[in-house]
Amino acid sequence: MNYDIIIIGAGPGGIFSAYELTRGEDCPRIAIFEEGHELAKRHCPIDGKNIKSCIHCPSCDIMNGFGGAGAFSDGKYNITNDFGGTLYEHIGRETALELMEYVDDINCEYGGAGTKMYSTAGTEFKKKCMQNGLTLLDASVRHLGTDINYIVLQHLYDELKDKVDFYFETPVTSVEKLEEGYRIHTAEAIYDAEVCIISVGRSGSHWMETVCEDLDIPTMSNRVDIGVRVEVPAPIFEHITDELYEGKIVYRTEKYEDNVRTFCMNPHGIVVNENTNGIVTVNGHSFEDEGKKTDNTNFALLVSKHFSEPFKDSNGYGESIARLSNMLGEGVIVQRFGDLERGRRSTVERMMESRTVPTLKATPGDLSLVLPKRILDGIIEMIYALDKIAPGMANDDTLLYGVEVKFYNMEVELDENLETCHKNLFVIGDGSGVTHSLSHASASGVYVARHILGKG
């Protein structure tokens, strides 16, 4: 065996499993294989001048590399079982929360101390939501911010680099089961280990499907969340974001009884492109650094779509809708809410008149040509519901960027140890379909590491 443990993917799941595995005196021989670059070499070529939109790099520096999809994220670590994944279904609610708190301690130790922890506990705002047909979900959230999140990752890399063999720019092509252990194949070589932890995140979702097919691991897939990213002047949501940083609010639509929710709120943040498997969607983040704050707040409004028999390809459905927006807008489309309500597209001229200045250069267009009616109706209903608790939300100049898609990886069948039907083959983080967030993905890494060390 070349190694005791091979980890595939250096996102939060992979990093935190390696971190925990290297705590003891008898450190196992560990290798991490990562498709993307090391942290210092991760640079998205979009500079707003020479390169204005996504040029589809072979490996996306936003999604791939040390730190995974989380490296340039807003670094919001939500400590909750209410959202961010269903890890608690495997490991129990108490353990899940304990591990998320442990991850928070490590983040603080490695550079995050001094950042703010927000909490919904005891907030008056919960009542105001209830009175207006909205539900505020419970959570504590540590907001590292994109800049401090990066520093924490740098420190974690410094901690790990002498204890773990890192193979960057080395995508694993396949995983083979041996009589004892696993063999992983890369373009150049093969490596064997007793234990294999797969942590390939959302960007590795297609590859994960092939691994499950090759090794006959049962999977399930039936959910995708589709919607838009909203951008408004920051004062409209300040009473919420100052107290909670991020309000996770859910609304049940009157028309279809669908759930629409706010997601990934970024006070004074920026809207960004996201490239998943070559499809450009929209996302957002914000910085702790006062100098980098903008005048706007952005967040997603997402409608959950669950499919039943016979349809199984929920991500394919989401991708088709995102492709449609890419086809019409050559990337992300932006539309003023006033234009959407009047049934007309936004144009460059109408955007020039908008008092809300967009933070992402997107193509003015018509989202009603992209989003299915049911989803668009739900989003419009939610905008009016939010207007009751954040007046100004339904203004003509509220900007809607589309589309935002939250792909859910197919869920890999795992036991209470996050182990597949094959002994010593573990799947963690977003690639497992069990987690959808930094805190849950990181906690799943710590959990599996402790199990492997016999400390679980």
Ligand SMILES: Cc1cc2nc3c(=O)[nH]c(=O)nc-3n(C[C@H](O)[C@H](O)[C@H](O)COP(=O)(O)OP(=O)(O)OC[C@H]3O[C@@H](n4cnc5c(N)ncnc54)[C@H](O)[C@@H]3O)c2cc1C
């Ligand atoms: C712009 C943005 C902002 C976000 N903001 C937040 C936030 O504020 N809070 C929050 O909770 N979540 C946020 N998220 C989501 C969060 O980043 C993910 O939930 C989290 O990173 C999942 O961690 P992971 O380790 O499971 O996967 P990832 O972070 O996706 O890491 C997986 C790694 O595996 C590598 N990989 C994939 N396939 C292979 C292969 N075959 N061989 C080798 N390596 C491979 C990838 O290159 C990647 O680096 C954000 C995501 C984005 C894109």
